Amino acid sequence: MWELMQRLMKDEVLKDFVLVGGTALSLKIGHRLSVDIDLFRQDGFDAKELHIYLEDNYNAQSAHVFKNSVMTFIDDIKVDLISHQYPYLKPFETVEDVRLVSLEDIGAMKLLAIAQSGRRIKDFVDMYQLLEYNPLVVYLEGYARKYGANPIGARNAINDFNNVSSKQIMEYFPGKKEEWEKIIERLWHAKINIRTLFEPVRKEDYGIKPGNNKRRGFKI
Structure with missing residues (x-):
């Protein structure tokens, strides 16, 4: 790849x-x-x-x-x-x-995808990680600037998980549903306090072993 x-x-x-x-x-x-x-x-x-x-x-x-x-x-x-x-x-x-x-552009695009669909679990996983680099307010402001849209809908959408299928959850976190619960919890906190910058999590939680992958998160 x-x-x-x-x-x-x-x-x-x-x-x-x-x-x-x-x-x-x-x-x-x-x-x-x-x-x-x-x-x-x-x-x-x-x-x-x-x-x-x-x-x-x-x-x-x-x-x-x-x-x-x-x-x-x-x-x-x-x-x-x-x-x-x-x-x-x-x-x-x-x-x-x-x-x-940039991370700001990626965050704005992820918010757009979640607001428009909210079906892909990976968009929520990506937002979870992005919140370790900037608080939600940065991505909401970027979303408003980039798309000329009211960010309130996107802010609410990051807590709407109804369109994420149980099949996706099982495939993405096999035997580790608690990891999905952590994502839900962080996104709820981010919505409540949009200026919070979250602490990093271990990459091993997502099947990534730092130092062992030639191109970080690439599957090659």
Whole structure:
């Protein structure tokens, strides 16, 4: 996965795309394994043309092509290339040739995903970890600036777990449901006191052994 990511990042055709989401966060803090690549850019692009390019140069398979988005598989790795036409809260950084959005941008995007859906357990896990780097108020303010939206809905959404299936919980925390309870508890406290910065947890709690993984939270 790391080799593919670096190849994509060095590709001149893809120079306007930046890594976002859980994989970007995993590279920054190493909190969980991530097995897909989400690449965003700020302006629109010709999705059909890009799809053909990816087929010809990366042997991309099983693609879904929509306006300003290509969702495909390369070497059995899920790769999404999407136009996300909202401003960056901070300049992106480059780590070993990989362009990454800031924690503030990731937090705002996670809040958007939770507010719009709230179905993916990994979004709540990521917010749980993000709260060790900035208090919730920072991400709520970023959400408001980035999307021009009232952050009250997002603040309430981080405590709405009704759309997270029990199957996801069992798969993500096999035999360790108490870890999910810890996430729920922290997010409840964050909603009540949005200026709280939380203490770090051990990475081992999420299957990560610091120092043993070549690329932090990457599955490679």
